[in-house]
Ligand SMILES: Nc1nc2c(ncn2[C@@H]2O[C@H](COP(=O)(O)OP(=O)(O)OP(=O)(O)O)[C@@H](O)[C@H]2O)c(=O)[nH]1
């Protein structure tokens with residue numbers, strides 16, 4: 100969508116640096132598609148293309164001094180070379196400087212305020228029964244105990260004993276952008292007067308400042324832009340980009356000061372904070388996160404972060420995790436959250452994980468007094484030291500007994516009990532989940548989890564290629580429910596896109612209105628004095644594309660918001676405030692006249708046809724997206740970052756994945772589908788190495804992109820198909836992906852069928868030699884079936900085969916191997932199911948080095964293509 104807007108909206112600049120020396124502008128890279136910008140040191144100034152953030156463009160200022168950096172964004176530099184020369188005029192100290200040596204890193208889990216909040220009881224006990232008095236007593240005694248725990252804990256936290264990465268993990272973590280040791284982090288110059296800005300050395304304690312999350316240097320509002328540039332990793336001095344953050348600031352990630360809030364637009368701020376939280380180098384070093392006594396690998400951390408209900412504020416430290424129920428907590432403490440269960444992270448849970456001193460166990464963990472009281476309040480038997488197996492949806496049974504006794508989360512009063520006891524409740528989707536504990540309770544669940552290794556599938560493609568649609572389709576196919584949170588995010592996305600489609604139509608309306616007025620005026624000039632002309636004058640007054648004054652000002656306002664890139668900011672309030680206006684607009688004749696001519700508004704995405712007719716329903720507060728709406732939505736979340744899900748199917752080749760999930764006698768094969776947009780992979784797909792352990796890569800190409808263009812960050816117009824080819828080349832030649840199985844997904848086949856009628860493939864320079872041997876059948880009466888659907892379908896089939904053969908040839912030349920291809924219509928479930936089944940076969944063939952013998956609807960047919968290699 101950004102690309103569409105970039106191509107239709109005028110280029111305009113946003114906030115400028117106050118310093119005149121800086122004559123280039125920068126913005127935040129959300130839809131980065133071109134190469135990274137290399138620069139000497141930065142004075143970064145914003146470039147805002149039509150209000151839609153694009154990539155960083157940074158200039159060399161006249162007075163940049165002797166500081167020179169290699170490529171800064173998004174490549175992370177090696178620390179040593181970074182500080183080989185002194186940084187003039189900057190406050191950062193190279194590692195090894197006196198103040199750094201011997202310094203220790205403190206890594207508190209959280210401050211004591213948070214802890215005391217967490218353990219404080221909110222009830223005053225009025226009107227509560229004995230149980231509640233018990234809560235109070237417990238509260239008092241536990242609080243005492245807790246405060247001890249807290250202070251002990253805090254003391255411990257100050258001198259956290261890091262688990263030293265052992266040699267094997269060092270080797271494992273040694274990548275191009277390998278984790279540096281924390282000691283290498285630059286520090287701010289301690290000689291700068293307290294309270295002064297570390298850049299201009301002006302100001303005092305009262306001056307508001309923003310702080311670098313690596314070196315802790317503080318900058319006043321005049322310097323912060325200059326020193327931090329376009330913030331591809333959040334609030335870091337440019338000289339600190341690529342360095343791990345100061346761990347004591349981990350909890351502040353994504354929370355900036357008022358200084359930045361004033362300097363940046365809301366949208367820019369959100370982007371910068373998004374990068375701060377999500378970029379690789381800012382992630383907690385995985386080996387410092389310990390779950391059930393085991394240090395995590397980067398892959399396990401990724402799983403934790405990308406699951407549907409990740410742990411909040413994951414910072415280095417020791418945690419326990421009950422994989423069956425999803426209970427999660429800090430080691431030695433009560434549960435603080437219920438996260439996605441059944442993730443294969445960390446070791447097996449230990450009996451004393453939460454330091455429980457009751458004799459009651461849940462999933463092999465001795466529960467704490469608070470949890471015991473929760474069971475009591477929920478009228479669940481807690482006498483006789485029962486050992487329970489509890490599943491994700493709260494159904495519980497006694498260990499070894501094949502009899503579900505009930506569901507904890509459905510017990511009356513449980514919600515109140517959890518609130519009073521500061522215990523977590525699971526998300527609604529967990530409670531309604533069908534999953535029950537198996538016959539052998541946790542052991543069966545454990546078996547399910549562990550019987551087969553996880554097969555990882557990476558789904559990647561250029562923006563608009565349809566990766567989100569395929570991912571969502573897979574979610575529906577494998578019955579992985581959309582969590583409440585996901586639904587909410589997609590709802591906002593759909594509503595935001597609706598406003599965007601309306602704004603595009605309003606642009607069209609303005610143009611139609613103008614054209615109509617000119618037409619009428621012309622008539623007036625051509626026929627002066629006639630009655631026709633008189634009526635034309637009246638027509639000017641009642642131009643059928645003119646909105647009422649009220650709707651006109653709404654239109655102006657909306658276009659302004661969209662052009663300034665702030666559309667996101669008005670949600671969710673817009674649904675409350677403007678739904679009535681949207682309804683009025685939708686019913687307005689001028690708007691309807693424009694809607695009738697929507698196909699003349701080129702910037703309107705095709706999918707708008709699906710949502711616009713329900714504009715009134717969608718714009719209202721009460722709108723709840725259906726699965727079909729979710730599927731059609733452009734994207735998954737507004738940022739469309741990394742998404743991942745896990746599902747299990749039987750290991751035998753199923754007729755369909757869905758049927759497979761119902762066969763319980765065959766062992767389960769576990770899959771993880773990770774979806775990533777190529778924009779998130781960085782220059783030359785650098786970040787692909789994060790996915791080096793995937794087994795199958797599904798590369799998604801939009802079949803209709805051959806005639807589409809986008810503006811790269813240097814404002815060059817680029818063909819989308821050629822760009823997709825370039826990304827493909829980068830991925831297949833990536834050293835980590837040498838012998839991986841690849842399946843090329845040629846998506847939007849349905850749209851190709853329509854498009855190829857009017858727009859020949861030869862429009863793309865890579866497809867210049869396309870020449871389908873299709874002749875129109877001419878009937879005896881002389882008519883032809885030029886517009887016949889079957890005929891069009893066969894041209895599209897040829898087009899598909901041709902494009903597939905082009906990619907196969909390219910793949911062969913680059914890797915010497917064979918590429919498998921599948922045509923897909925992402926919005927059709929069967930089509931996606933067929934492609935994924937084919938992917939499973941490809942994986943098998945590649946693993947067994949066997950050739951496919953039979954072809955289904957899928958790519959086998961192109962083996963014999965006339966364009967084949
Ligand atoms: N007609 C048609 N539309 C499709 C198909 N696949 C995807 N789309 C639509 O194309 C648009 C872009 O698809 P997305 O799934 O968002 O693709 P993406 O841009 O790669 O994914 P994100 O980066 O996550 O947004 C959406 O509006 C989809 O509904 C298809 O096969 N046929």
Ligand SMILES: [Mg+2]
Pocket residue numbers: 100562563567733734
């Ligand atoms: Mg998209």
